[in-house]
Amino acid sequence: MSDWQALDQQYLMSTYHRLPIAIERAEGNHLYDTGGRSYLDLFTGLAVNILGHSHPAVMQALRQQGERYLHVSNKFLNPPAIQLARRLVESSIPGKVFFTNSGAEATETAVKLVHKWSREPDRARQGFVVMEKSFHGRTLGAIRLTRQPGVYQDFPQPAIPVFEVPPNDIDALKTVCERERPAAILAEPILGSGGVQPLEKDYLKAMAVIARERGMLLLLDEIQTGIGRTGTFFAHQAYGITPDLILFAKGVGGGLPLGGILASDRIASLFRPGDHGTTFAPSPLSAALGLAVVEELLDRGGLEQGRKNAAYLWEALSSLREKHPDVIGTIRGKGMMIGLDTRLSPEEALRLQRGLLEDGVLVDIAQQRVIRLLPPLTLKPEETDFFVDRLSTRLSRIGEGIS
């Protein structure tokens, strides 16, 4: 065991199965550990570093804003945050932003805002429709909306009405909306920690119609799918639907903590001074980095380049599946959010992940046997080739009983 691993176990609570690697620095699409080894980063800090590490535009924003000021609080106007909010609104739905420090806090904010909305006169609607295996965060309100027993079962649950439906079943959704009179539907366009399960286009479209016809709100959790991850700025934009509220976080702070909600004007105006707040968010530094990311994606071709890099990766993965039909099942997701469903046992999947680490490639495992890839949009074709070659070799060895 390395010194860092021993100290980690002594001083930090063990809420994660950590990989035994201490990162010293990161550059481009690679991490470098304290032992001098490098890893191709197909995890990007859990879908955060959308442009890889140390991107020049992000580093420039870091230096510039870092020299101006780090924090002033919500008592002052915050130019980097105002500019970022404007870009987010202009590239999605007309409305207003509330910034938070994290995804879970964005979920909490949405819960409070929807609650205010549902208490307006004559509304007579309450609570949320959510998907089986959804993930919306780890705070108390967010675990109520998260439908993974491992996340909520040992903890107190606030009394928010929640109605769980199986994803992609339009009839089930209609029935629940009719019977329970919920205030809102909350969904991830692609369920992330639920195993990279996309909602189908027809289902998303039906969801928007059902919500509109019944006077409900449609909330999309784009915390993971947003900011270019799936090939459009927000994932729902590929389906021509318009939500009433979007949750975002992860990629939006350029690697620093930042999240928030963007709500259409009609709902956003329900928050009055004193209704909600936070000391830190929006950090001017996070906002400045986020602004650099958005400009890179939308003004300098980052999104377009990301789509090309993703198309190359998808090609390579589908050839890989043809070579290993016995191990790889479906390949799910969109853009740079991909799940390779394997027929491996949970132990084999973990051994595969460790094996790839030895080869210098970092991937994640979700739902025990899904190889989860969250690569940067900047992933180069030669990096894809390197990864797919190593993965193919590892899969062949598993087929032969060596791992």
Ligand SMILES: *Cc1c(COP(=O)(O)O)cnc(C)c1O
């Ligand atoms: C990560 C994630 C969250 C929670 O974000 P945190 O910043 O970890 O609190 C919520 N919803 C989705 C879809 C996520 O991927």
